[in-house]
Amino acid sequence: xxxxxxxxxxxxxxxxxxxxxxxxxxxxxxxxxxxxxxxxxxxxxxxxxxxxxxxxxxxxxxxxxxxxxxxxxxxxxxxxxxxxxxxxxxxxxxxxxxxxxxxxxxxxxxxxxxxxxxxxxxxxxxxxxxxxxxxxxxxxxxxxxxxxxxxxxxxxxxxxxxxxxxxxxxxxxxxxxxxxxxxxxxxxxxxxxxxxxxxxxxxxxxxxxxxxxxxxxxxxxxxxxxxxxxxxxxxxxxxxxxxxxxxxxxxxxxxxxxxxxxxxxxxxxxxxxxxxxxxxxxxxxxxxxxxxxxxxxxxxxxxxx
Amino acid sequence: xxxxxxxxxxxxxxxxxxxxxxxxxxxxxxxxxxxxxxxxxxxxxxxxxxxxxxxxxxxxxxxxxxxxxxxxxxxxxxxxxxxxxxxxxxxxxxxxxxxxxxxxxxxxxxxxxxxxxxxxxxxxxxxxxxxxxxxxxxxxxxxxxxxxxxxxxxxxxxxxxxx
Numbered sequence: 001x002x003x004x005x006x007x008x009x010x011x012x013x014x015x016x017x018x019x020x021x022x023x024x025x026x027x028x029x030x031x032x033x034x035x036x037x038x039x040x041x042x043x044x045x046x047x048x049x050x051x052x053x054x055x056x057x058x059x060x061x062x063x064x065x066x067x068x069x070x071x072x073x074x075x076x077x078x079x080x081x082x083x084x085x086x087x088x089x090x091x092x093x094x095x096x097x098x099x100x101x102x103x104x105x106x107x108x109x110x111x112x113x114x115x116x117x118x119x120x121x122x123x124x125x126x127x128x129x130x131x132x133x134x135x136x137x138x139x140x141x142x143x144x145x146x147x148x149x150x151x152x153x154x155x156x157x158x159x160x161x162x163x164x165x166x167x168x169x170x171x172x173x174x175x176x177x178x179x180x181x182x183x184x185x186x187x188x189x190x191x192x193x194x195x196x197x198x199x200x201x202x203x204x205x206x207x208x209x210x211x212x213x214x215x216x217x218x219x220x221x222x223x224x225x226x227x228x229x230x231x232x233x234x235x236x237x238x239x240x241x242x243x244x245x246x247x248x249x250x251x252x253x254x255x256x257x258x259x260x261x262x263x264x265x266x267x268x269x270x271x272x273x274x275x276x277x278x279x280x281x282x283x284x285x286x287x288x289x290x291x292x293x294x295x296x297x298x299x300x301x302x303x304x305x
Numbered sequence: 306x307x308x309x310x311x312x313x314x315x316x317x318x319x320x321x322x323x324x325x326x327x328x329x330x331x332x333x334x335x336x337x338x339x340x341x342x343x344x345x346x347x348x349x350x351x352x353x354x355x356x357x358x359x360x361x362x363x364x365x366x367x368x369x370x371x372x373x374x375x376x377x378x379x380x381x382x383x384x385x386x387x388x389x390x391x392x393x394x395x396x397x398x399x400x401x402x403x404x405x406x407x408x409x410x411x412x413x414x415x416x417x418x419x420x421x422x423x424x425x426x427x428x429x430x431x432x433x434x435x436x437x438x439x440x441x442x443x444x445x446x447x448x449x450x451x452x453x454x455x456x457x458x459x460x461x462x463x464x465x466x467x468x
Contacts, residue, residue, distance in 0.1 A: 018360070018390065018393060018394065019390075019394075021360045021361075022360060022386060022387070022390040025360050025361070025364045025382070025383075025386045026383060026386060026387065028364070028379070028382075029364070029367070029379035029380075029382045029383035029386065030379065030383065031379070032378045032379030032382070033377045033378060033379040033380060033383070033425065035378075036377050036378040036379065037377065037429060042378050045378075046372065046375075046378070049372045050372070053369075053372055053373055056324070056325075056328075056373060057328070057373075059325070060325055060328055060329055060330075064329070064330055132330045133328040133329070133330060134328055134329065134330050134331060134336070134374075135328070135374050135375045136374040136375055136376040136380075138376065138377075138426050138429075138431055139374065139375040139376055139377075141375050177375065184429075184430050184431065204432065205430070205431045205432045206432060
């Protein structure tokens with residue numbers, strides 16, 4: 001380890017030798033970064049190393065989680081019953097919505113049958129929590145506490161209660177890494193829910209802004225419009241809310257308008273997330289899947305076929 | 306002051322601690338000023354006992370941090386290698402600086418490190434960060450005297466334990 005022969009050399013370096021070594025390591029680091037930036041090889045290495053370093057995340061995650069649960073153990077009875085009440089109210093409202101949704105699903109199924117559509121997509125969701133570790137903010141990735149052992153797969157969509165968060169980038173035994181939609185390298189096929197206009201939402205590197213590209217100048221698009229996933233690209237199921245339009249600039253002489261949208265999901269402060277598990281079935285199901293009694297949920301396919 | 310049999314336990318302990326501090330989740334305010342602890346550890350050991358600090362080891366530590374924080378692979382490695390090189394190169398001079406001057410040098414090193422990080426992130430296509438980006442470097446330099454004393458303490462405790 002540290003007290004090797006190289007260590008002794010550094011004592012009396014010959015700044016020449018030391019500088020040569022700096023050059024060597026510097027060059028090596030730059031080559032690595034270039035390869036990583038191009039997206040070759042490194043994901044596989046990361047995946048391998050990820051399994052080795054997973055225990056370190058647990059080491060950090062576990063005490064923080066324990067402290068949090070201890071702290072929550074001290075909440076008063078009063079505040080507990082308060083949250084309970086508000087949750088109950090929220091649940092009631094959601095159940096009412098769900099009733100309406102069920103009839104829509106039914107209707108959708110009948111219409112599909114008329115069109116002689118093939119199988120319908122049924123989406124199951126699985127609950128996961130963010131691991132309490134801070135990654136490089138420039139990496140636009142987060143860790144979640146479900147991994148290969150829990151059936152998480154690369155490419156799965158991850159949402160929170162408000163909207164789409166990102167997709168699973170890498171899976172380790174008991175954790176998975178999720179790339180957020182704010183990553184400058186991330187593109188998400190979306191459409192404007194009011195008009196059905198299809199476009200692609202790119203990350204900007206800021207958690208508060210996405211850029212929609214190739215929106216024609218004369219397109220009908222307004223501030224406050226809801227942006228939902230279009231379901232194209234086969235990664236994200238359609239119809240999930242992504243963002244609201246927050247700024248449009250139509251510069252004369254440009255082909256496309258510059259459209260900025262604010263993501264709905266809490267990309268930088270969320271705790272709980274849902275993993276979407278797409279499943280093709282021959283027939284459309286109504287009601288929860290038979291083989292998955294807990295935490296399974298039925299969601300309709302996106303608005304676009 | 307520094308005998309040949311300086312203890313490696315303190316060394317390993319500080320490395321592990323700095324690694325954990327790199328990924329520990331923080332409330333918003335602390336996160337704004339959270340210094341790059343591993344940089345401080347590397348500066349300390351390069352000054353105090355360069356036998357422990359070879360550029361190869363620093364490079365390996367950097368790679369570990371890259372994997373842990375999911376940064377661009379080689380980013381932390383490059384930052385730490387440059388840092389260690391600068392300290393080792395000017396070690397003879399730095400060691401005889403009065404404390405305030407050493408503190409300024411640490412500030413310079415950390416700011417230089419932030420510039421490297423900024424430069425690479427801009428190359429990769431990140432937007433320019435807000436002004437608060439420079440806070441960790443400044444805070445790192447402010448905490449340096451305390452950090453130095455704390456590590457001296459850790460070291461002496463470990464040494465007594467060994468003998």
